[in-house]
Amino acid sequence: MNEHVTTDEVTVIGGGLAGMTAAWELARLGLPVRLLEAAPDLGGKTGSRRIDGRTEDFGVHIFPSFYRNTHRLLADLGLGGSLRPTTKFHQLRPSGTAKARSAEGLLFLYGVVDLLAQDYRNRDQSLYEFLNSRRYLTEAAVADIEHFFLASTASEIRAASAAEFRGSIAAFVRRPGRVRMPRGDLQHWLIDPFRRRLEARGVKVHTEHRLTAVTTAGRHLDSLTLSTPVHTTTEPVTGHVVLAVPHDRVTALGPELTGALRPAHGVRELNSRPLGALHLYLRRRLPGLPAEHVRLVDSPHAITLLDIGQNWTGHRSTVLNCVVGRVERLAHLPEEEAVAVLVDELRGYLPGLDPEDIEHVCFQPHLEAPYFTPGPGADRHRPHTATALTNLHLAGDHTASPPGMTAMEGAVASGLRAAESVRRALRPQLPPVRIDDLPTVSPGAARLVRTALAPLMALARTRAGRRP
Numbered sequence: 001m002n003e004h005v006t007t008d009e010v011t012v013i014g015g016g017l018a019g020m021t022a023a024w025e026l027a028r029l030g031l032p033v034r035l036l037e038a039a040p041d042l043g044g045k046t047g048s049r050r051i052d053g054r055t056e057d058f059g060v061h062i063f064p065s066f067y068r069n070t071h072r073l074l075a076d077l078g079l080g081g082s083l084r085p086t087t088k089f090h091q092l093r094p095s096g097t098a099k100a101r102s103a104e105g106l107l108f109l110y111g112v113v114d115l116l117a118q119d120y121r122n123r124d125q126s127l128y129e130f131l132n133s134r135r136y137l138t139e140a141a142v143a144d145i146e147h148f149f150l151a152s153t154a155s156e157i158r159a160a161s162a163a164e165f166r167g168s169i170a171a172f173v174r175r176p177g178r179v180r181m182p183r184g185d186l187q188h189w190l191i192d193p194f195r196r197r198l199e200a201r202g203v204k205v206h207t208e209h210r211l212t213a214v215t216t217a218g219r220h221l222d223s224l225t226l227s228t229p230v231h232t233t234t235e236p237v238t239g240h241v242v243l244a245v246p247h248d249r250v251t252a253l254g255p256e257l258t259g260a261l262r263p264a265h266g267v268r269e270l271n272s273r274p275l276g277a278l279h280l281y282l283r284r285r286l287p288g289l290p291a292e293h294v295r296l297v298d299s300p301h302a303i304t305l306l307d308i309g310q311n312w313t314g315h316r317s318t319v320l321n322c323v324v325g326r327v328e329r330l331a332h333l334p335e336e337e338a339v340a341v342l343v344d345e346l347r348g349y350l351p352g353l354d355p356e357d358i359e360h361v362c363f364q365p366h367l368e369a370p371y372f373t374p375g376p377g378a379d380r381h382r383p384h385t386a387t388a389l390t391n392l393h394l395a396g397d398h399t400a401s402p403p404g405m406t407a408m409e410g411a412v413a414s415g416l417r418a419a420e421s422v423r424r425a426l427r428p429q430l431p432p433v434r435i436d437d438l439p440t441v442s443p444g445a446a447r448l449v450r451t452a453l454a455p456l457m458a459l460a461r462t463r464a465g466r467r468p
């Protein structure tokens, strides 16, 4: 142990899923852990907030089966039962428009296989570049792939990494299973019980503790400045620190810190975009609405929705929890006007929805808390867990991960990696922290499928007509 690190204590900063996971694993190793979170509650983007007397999720969250680390964590916490399997994803087209032709569906499928056939080990491109170079794709098929992507992330295809998208599609193909969703709001079903288990394991949780500055000395993190609603204090770092805050918050800590990350200052090159949430409480049940996830095809603001009124207990009428992929387009509008635009868009798909039906609205554009999706080539900038400071470790969904391991699974895996990094420093005699890989498909195997599908694709292309 070096002269600066004199205790075994680990301070985890940031109480989102990444920080909570790190704290949980570190406490399992028998280390004294404290978890500091700036907000009044834990959970970060996987949590909820009290708004107008209601518990509102940051946004609807779904848990695909390939989230192996996340599902293992939930089982370990005894919270596997908080999720229920969904049977199907639904697609709603604007009322009055025709269903997609099967030829377009085949081209969509062939495009996905073609993406899987790409070897992105040493290169990357934007999803836009990939789609635009596929001459067999019709405009409708491109739009469908684009919307499919946009609806699940906040990213536009020009700003999205094709390698990342390939990674998550490959994981999904290898582990299709049923996507799971929470039985109720994330606070009650996930975050509150997680916090109780952390505390039962001895983790000291302090909310409303914001890290505002750090200093370094040689190869060590030397001090932390923490602000609470009543005071600001600077304390020496005598143990290890896991920094599990979003990348823009890491950057805000200054060049002394970002220069110590690997790669140095890479974090400053990362970008995030807001992914909004619109929750509409209706006075009645809207007839004919599916009980599971719905993607609004061609929706200008890339809306997906879930009627939690049919899924969560305590609701007698429809409650539409919408995720808005293109919320940034509304950033210039006052909230009321932005909501009116979105409601109008919804009515194009749900003709039964009358503005008079809406009893309460909660709109969270999340412009201040954007969501990270890697852009093309972003991998070379994403910071690694271990840093040049021997007592500083990084976690969070933006940290370096295999392609496709993003969002909640990325956050959980990063928390596990941070715990492993601390274990190596403080408890090398203990077994390593288990971290599961993302299942994947080899480009070679996908090429074989692509070859087998080529005659069908040619037929479908003739039927659908060439793209202008």
Ligand SMILES: Cc1cc2nc3c(=O)[nH]c(=O)nc-3n(C[C@H](O)[C@H](O)[C@H](O)COP(=O)(O)OP(=O)(O)OC[C@H]3O[C@@H](n4cnc5c(N)ncnc54)[C@H](O)[C@@H]3O)c2cc1C
Residues within 6 Å of the ligand: 013, 014, 015, 016, 017, 018, 019, 036, 037, 038, 039, 042, 043, 044, 045, 046, 058, 059, 060, 061, 062, 063, 209, 210, 211, 212, 244, 245, 246, 249, 275, 276, 277, 323, 366, 371, 395, 396, 397, 398, 406, 407, 408, 409, 411
């Ligand atoms: C609307 C929406 C829907 C989503 N849907 C899905 C989904 O369906 N499936 C999926 O897998 N993912 C989804 N995500 C993404 C997922 O929520 C995130 O990837 C994940 O929660 C990130 O976790 P994290 O711990 O890395 O970061 P965060 O959740 O951002 O946690 C960081 C924490 O650090 C705290 N913090 C920040 N600065 C400081 C500071 N200076 N001092 C102390 N604390 C600080 C923050 O308050 C926060 O609690 C969605 C995101 C959004 C916005």
